[in-house]
Amino acid sequence: MDGFFKKVGDEIWFEEIDRDSLKISYKIKDIIYSKRSKFQDIYIVNSNDFGKMLVIDGVVQTTERDGFIYNEMISHVPLSMHENPKNVLIIGGGDLGAAFEATKYPVERIDVVEIDEDVVKASLEYLKEISKDLKDERVNFIFEDGAKFVREKKNEYDIIIVDSSDPIGPAEVLFSENFYRDVYNALKEDGIMACQSESPILYPDIFRATYKKLKNIFPIVKIFIATVPTYPGGFWSFTIGSKKYDKINKVNDIDTKYVTKEILESSFNIPKFVQNIIK
Numbered sequence: 005m006d007g008f009f010k011k012v013g014d015e016i017w018f019e020e021i022d023r024d025s026l027k028i029s030y031k032i033k034d035i036i037y038s039k040r041s042k043f044q045d046i047y048i049v050n051s052n053d054f055g056k057m058l059v060i061d062g063v064v065q066t067t068e069r070d071g072f073i074y075n076e077m078i079s080h081v082p083l084s085m086h087e088n089p090k091n092v093l094i095i096g097g098g099d100l101g102a103a104f105e106a107t108k109y110p111v112e113r114i115d116v117v118e119i120d121e122d123v124v125k126a127s128l129e130y131l132k133e134i135s136k137d138l139k140d141e142r143v144n145f146i147f148e149d150g151a152k153f154v155r156e157k158k159n160e161y162d163i164i165i166v167d168s169s170d171p172i173g174p175a176e177v178l179f180s181e182n183f184y185r186d187v188y189n190a191l192k193e194d195g196i197m198a199c200q201s202e203s204p205i206l207y208p209d210i211f212r213a214t215y216k217k218l219k220n221i222f223p224i225v226k227i228f229i230a231t232v233p234t235y236p237g238g239f240w241s242f243t244i245g246s247k248k249y250d251k252i253n254k255v256n257d258i259d260t261k262y263v264t265k266e267i268l269e270s271s272f273n274i275p276k277f278v279q280n281i282i283k
Contacts, residue, residue, distance in 0.1 A: 098123030
């Protein structure tokens with residue numbers, strides 16, 4: 005049995021440890037896929053309560069049952085703010101959930117830059133509930149370091165979505181101020197970036213630091229929130245950095261499971277305690 009999984013009688017349990025102070029356990033039906041890539045340990049498992057789950061280095065990344073909440077919010081909020089997005093860059097997002105949501109818009113190009121090709125391959129083959137077996141001619145897969153990739157781009161993208169894992173290991177650089185400056189430079193003059201910025205409840209320091217770094221760079225910075233049950237604390241934040249737009253401009257008639265017109269239009273209404281963290 006792999007180190008992240010325990011056999012308890014006839015049962016398999018996966019245990020995620022967060023900050024050495026919180027443990028979250030999931031009963032697992034079976035381990036569908038496992039591989040040690042060049043960068044990390046990748047698992048796709050079938051859980052009792054959340055269906056298929058993508059687990060990387062012992063941390064749940066997305067699930068069949070609630071992954072759509074995260075993917076719809078991180079994608080549809082920035083895409084609905086921009087008046088006419090054409091070129092989209094997704095850094096990370098190897099499960100392809102965000103990329104699939106972006107294909108619902110009349111964009112011309114979606115570049116997915118994922119450092120670990122094995123995550124994409126596994127998601128396409130074993131996690132079709134999230135990846136949707138994505139086959140869209142507008143989607144381009146680029147397997148390299150996202151920070152290096154964006155550093156070499158100037159004035160190219162309308163939307164950049166930073167769909168990163170937690171700020172440890174390969175994803176740590178994706179939370180740095182230098183990286184955010186490179187993202188700013190890669191955006192067109194009315195471009196928008198969106199990133200996940202951790203839990204304001206369990207990771208207030210990371211949440212605050214992300215907001216402050218973006219405030220040093222972008223003229224407009226906005227916070228929005230969603231509840232994603234399998235993320236520690238459940239209460240998750242996203243941060244927008246925008247060069248021009250400060251509100252939702254239009255809501256397209258698209259097929260979603262979580263996002264509605266009302267949710268999008270009220271995206272930037274955040275609780276008082278969250279406002280206080282970033283003061």
